[in-house]
């Protein structure tokens with residue numbers, strides 16, 4: 275029997291951010307089922323410079339980007355070029371290792387090769403785990419589920435799972451793009467139904483991938499035609515990765531002696547699928563709640579509910595809006611999307627888009643709609659209703 279104040283399940287960025295934040299004030303252990311932190315990679319590694327600062331991971335940056343070419347059906351290309359660096363690409367495995375080192379520096383114990391199976395909640399939480407030698411238990415005051423989209427912790431707590439998923443596949447290809455500071459996004463049902471595809475320059479290598487809704491064919495079906503369209507089908511392939519992105523957060527992200535954070539809580543951005551920023555912000559909220567509960571020695575569901583209030587206050591509006599816009603996006607036919615592309619290609623609209631922040635893409639919607647109200651003609655009624663309810667200043 276091992277003991278700690280907080281047991282974090284999952285050694286990804288969300289779990290490690292939590293562990294870093296509490297490490298100096300509590301005894302925290304992070305169990306990670308894989309032997310190597312950061313492996314296998316299931317990510318593009320596209321984040322804002324803000325995220326790199328949050329993780330102290332400057333050394334993991336592979337490339338810096340100013341903007342992108344958004345390719346709509348009908349060959350309409352919308353160029354959005356920011357005045358400053360809008361995003362960076364990180365080496366995701368190295369990024370995760372940096373997060374782990376920070377957690378250990380803060381005093382957290384990291385236990386690779388340990389897998390959580392389930393837990394019994396009573397006067398304490400007893401977490402059942404496995405490693406290569408067999409099964410054992412942790413006795414802890416709080417279990418923090420940072421165990422990704424399949425979260426065993428959320429299941430154990432009866433919190434259910436995310437509302438929806440998209441499936442993704444990505445290939446790193448030996449090829450140098452001429453323009454290194456612009457990515458490309460490809461939209462449309464024939465390219466990436468229900469989501470989008472991307473091409474991201476990373477020096478001598480180019481990252482090409484896509485995600486698609488679960489109701490369509492596997493994403494690999496669309497990758498071949500995309501590579502052909504980009505003229506990259508015969509280039510050397512360095513690695514292929516695949517994975518799932520949860521869309522839509524859990525209705526409840528806490529239970530007695532349990533919190534769930536990051537992908538385990540479905541806290542990804544519904545428009546881009548990015549989950550590093552949101553997971554790390556939620557981890558900070560969870561840490562504040564956990565330390566407060568430790569001080570009061572109260573880990574009841576009621577005491578832990580302040581975590582949900584905290585992350586909803588920081589991320590809730592963006593995630594809710596993103597979900598609504600995504601719903602409208604998935605309903606658009608390629609013909610309507612072509613029209614959207616025509617409207618967005620106007621210079622005044624592109625200027626608004628260039629101000630955008632990829633950590634809060636949905637925040638841009640009211641400004642874009644104010645500049646191009648014609649877009650609302652193409653939107654379903656629920657979206658029109660959403661944005662006519664926007665707060666003063668954002669009204670269209």
Ligand SMILES: Cc1cc2nc3c(=O)[nH]c(=O)nc-3n(C[C@H](O)[C@H](O)[C@H](O)COP(=O)(O)OP(=O)(O)OC[C@H]3O[C@@H](n4cnc5c(N)ncnc54)[C@H](O)[C@@H]3O)c2cc1C
Pocket residue numbers: 283284285286287288289305306307308312316317318319320321388389390391420421422423425426442443444483516517518519535536537538542547548549550551553
């Ligand atoms: C194709 C693709 C591309 C993406 N691109 C981006 C991007 O460019 N930018 C971005 O911000 N996000 C991106 N994402 C999403 C991003 O990868 C996730 O949102 C992010 O990894 C979430 O971090 P996390 O710490 O919550 O979970 P994870 O990173 O999934 O970490 C969970 C950890 O828990 C461990 N674990 C699971 N179960 C157990 C268990 N029972 N016991 C012990 N350990 C366990 C896992 O091994 C894993 O290490 C992408 C996702 C995919 C699939």
